[in-house]
Amino acid sequence: MKKFSHQSDIFELSKNRRRVVLSLILLLFLMLFSRALYLQQIKKDFLQNKGDGFSVRNEILHSYRGKIYDRNHKLLAVSSPTYDVGLTINNHIKNENIRDIATILKINEKNLQQKIKNKNKGFIYIKRSVSPESAKKISELKIAGLNLDKQYRRFYPNRESAAHIIGKTNLDGIGHEGLEKQWDSILTGEKGHKKVVIDGSRRIIDDLHDFKLPKNGSDIFTTIDSRLQHTAYESLKKYIERYEARSGSAVLVDAKNGDILVMANYPSYNPNASVTNLDTMRNRSVTDTFEPGSTLKPISIAYALEKKKVRTNEIINTNNGLLKVGRTYIRDDHPENELTIKDVIKTSSNVGASIIGTRLTPKELWGAYDKLGFGKKIHSQIPGEVSGKLRTYTAWRDIDHSRMPYGYGVSVNLLQLTQAYTIFANDGVVLKPKLYPNEEIKVGEKVISPNVSKKMRAFMQAVVEEDGGTGGKAKIPGYTVAGKTGTAKKVINGQYVNQYVASFVGMAPSNNPKFILAVMIDDPSKDSYYGGTVAAPVFKDIMKDALKLYDVPYDKELNENLMNKMVKPQTGDAKL
Template identity: 35%
Template sequence: MVTRSATPVWRLWLAYAGLLLIALAIVARLYVLQVSDQERLRSWGEQISVRKEAVPAFRGSISDRNGQPLAMSTPGMSVAVDPSKAPPPGEWLSQVADAAGVDMNRLAVRFNDARDRRFMYIRRNMTPQQASRVMDLGVPGVTAIREARRFYPAGEATAHIVGFTDVDDRGREGLELAFDGFMSPKHGSRWVLVDRPQKAVRYLPGGESEAFGNDIQLTLDLDLQYATYKALKSAAIRTRSVAGSAVVIDAKTGEVLAAASFPSFNPNETRDRTPARTRPRFVADLFEPGSAIKPFTIALALEQGKLGLTEVIKTPKLFKVGRKTISDHRNYVELDPAGIIKKSSNVGTAKVALRLEPGDLADRLRLAGFSQDVGLSLPAEAAGRLPSPKRWSDIEQATLAYGYGLNANVLQLARAYTVFANDGEMRGIQLVRGLPPADPVRVFERGIAPKVLAMMGLVTEQGGTATQAKIPGYSSAGKTGTAIKAGVGGYSDESRRYDASFTGLFPASDPRLIISIVMHDPQGDQFYGGNTAAPAFADITREAARILNIRPDQAEPLVAKAAR
């Protein structure tokens, strides 16, 4: 039988000694960490910390039909301070205020109010270069935060369509507000090891992924938008108008190619954002269209057989309806339907309207989109109103025929005029690609609208009310509107307050564009649609022909001009 030999005693003592040495080493290390190196380690621990850092994602962009940016997000920075970690204000506040470009006294007040908090913004929406100037000062407790800055390259030209965001990148006006949820990003986060000056040492695992916002593309043509805004602004200055609006839509598709309001504002500057300037007047401002409604009256009477195409109507200067008197600028003696449109005769239009059944014209105007939302998704859009009395008086029926008693915005007026470009069918309006427009609506029977379009072509010819709307080489058709604004005592020329408009089709031979312009409260002697809005129509069509490559359809004026 084999037996194991006993373990030598010296080996046991050796093992005990080794364990003792290890224990002594641990005790010694703990002593160093807890006693001798305590201050150094505390200082090092104060300089290194872990924080959760936001990873900003960009808001979706807005572009025109050709991909030109109208609203975009660019890298930006905000600078903040932790009041509990900052030195006394006298040591740093003036230098930081100067580098950040903020008022020192206001910053001092804000800092004093925030002493019990752990976070206070010094300035937001800064460029990286501006933030770097602050961070280079090395003030303890001051940190830079990455954020996105919203930028609008087209400035005031597209401000009323695009709108703007607030300092937190939330939509506040225009499409920025209407599509805020669609374009808003989902910000991410990550863990980062930072040193005492709050500079990143290295990034750690973990956090949440960011998601960028969705882009939207508009039907606008930026070049045409610039031209439209320029023409509108020039007309407003020339006529000393308080405000104005202009829209350009594709006559066949209903796409909005341009929409401008005056006065405007620069969406990149917060100080410009006053209510009077940020109002998108092309959908928000309602006005009585005046004589712009006359083509619809004539078209309905022709369709119902209440008016002959060549019928002659006696048109004295004054026409009494009940106890009211309707007047023209002069005694036209007699006019056919084309003459009523060309001369813009209130008397002739009223006589035609009284042949219609009460309420028929209002119903047809409602079918043409009046008092109905255009559907642009702009928050400020106003639908307007049409009268709907239980019993129509003769004067109500007569005045509605030449544009009083209802109100509309300028885009509604342009939409309604698409019936004259599409043989009686009204097109739906589209501004945002991907959102289908409303289905077409038949307003007049086939064959009626082209006859009225030919009448409107006379308006821009010699003897018409809008000769200043014509440009060489092209035909134009349209209708002026000059409506007296109602005051406390009703309608009176003595108030000298007017809404002057022109809505036209270009070119008249085969309309590609519907352009509607209104000037609110023009001052001085120029207050008619023909000498306020019509020249702006000419300015816009001149540029539109070049931008959209629209070929001339009237060669004779060009030949005559070249011969001179």
């Protein structure tokens, strides 16, 4: 066996082998140097263009927007996946590709060509909110630079009927009106993100595994009944068009817990489409105010009874329907020398209401209206709600004091007027309307006693059920209805004009009310402008369906032939 004298002898190579190893190392170095020189000098432009085409993008992961439901868990608003189609213009786009894109997306080919030509370079949106089916066809074209960005777009099954209460989102998915705006942050949730590598055509070529998952939005549940919402919308549309009015609104609440079942307006808009007439987007039930006219007569008279300013069986001297206040006269359409309290309400006597109401001092009458919430917001959490107007009693003149009992000189929105009538269904206590089932019932001040409340329902029942009442068109077979008509002149630029607001507010069944409904029609201009003619039929349509849907027991005989019974055209509400 060969022996080594030193450890280094083990690794010693022959001279020839050392030369071979050194030659190989030198050759490898020369190859690497040559490649680097080639890439640096000869392929410089190619590599720069290639490198410029890649970039890291922080891609947004959209959260799923929460749904909005009605009281029966029927969808009022829901998100569905759509795609925004865009194009990165780096190279020449073939005409046949442009033609294919235009055909699939159903857009004008020449307009698309011009749009691409004008941009020349960069990124453009071709069409937003494209259906998944169309997006799939676009993807199959495999056109360089074509980009599909997944989004969620809102869909509103009830279209126009619930548009004002639900609202809508804009193209970016942000709440723009209604509950969509009110609860935008809750519905939206939190967006996520992920970092990706994209090429020059905006195609994802690598995932960097740096991401945050989105947090979906929360759902909103409301007290709205979409079935009755549709009934209200269709009835408003029918009678507004019939009497050629400007607009109208209806609010229906549960008399026992304040749930808002209906808040409808006409005209309306389709939230699934773009809106050109912004005026149609107002939720007039809370944004628009009006002088309520004769619908305040039961309130002022009830408070006079409560304060013992008048007796239930008292006969009021109405002086043949004429009352002078300063230089102004208050008149009745159907003049009488004497009227009972019930007949003052039943025939809607302005003179009788003024005589009774002014027995209350301005401070007392103002106090009643203040307790009902006039002149201040209900805080319904519905966007656009206004407070109305109730001037302090110290600013009232004699004529103001005399008109306040029949609804002039004070302005309210329809939701406030509905709230005011809760005292007649809840033993004299104000009940705040609410839009959310998990919201606690809020009871306000006691304005009148249970006894006075019951008497006033009987008086208002005569308005609808007895001959000579102004509200006969609100009769519903099988149910007693208590209500009051209203016909008030409009105030424009501080002056009363010959335009009217027709209204009807009532409840049923009158002995134990389940629902309270207020209807307002703005400026009916054909055939009639009286509340009993124009607004009462809308009340009947909505209330009849509500009583039926909720299986409310009948409280009167059905043997009356109400459908064929002639109802005289109504007159007699508060006019100046």
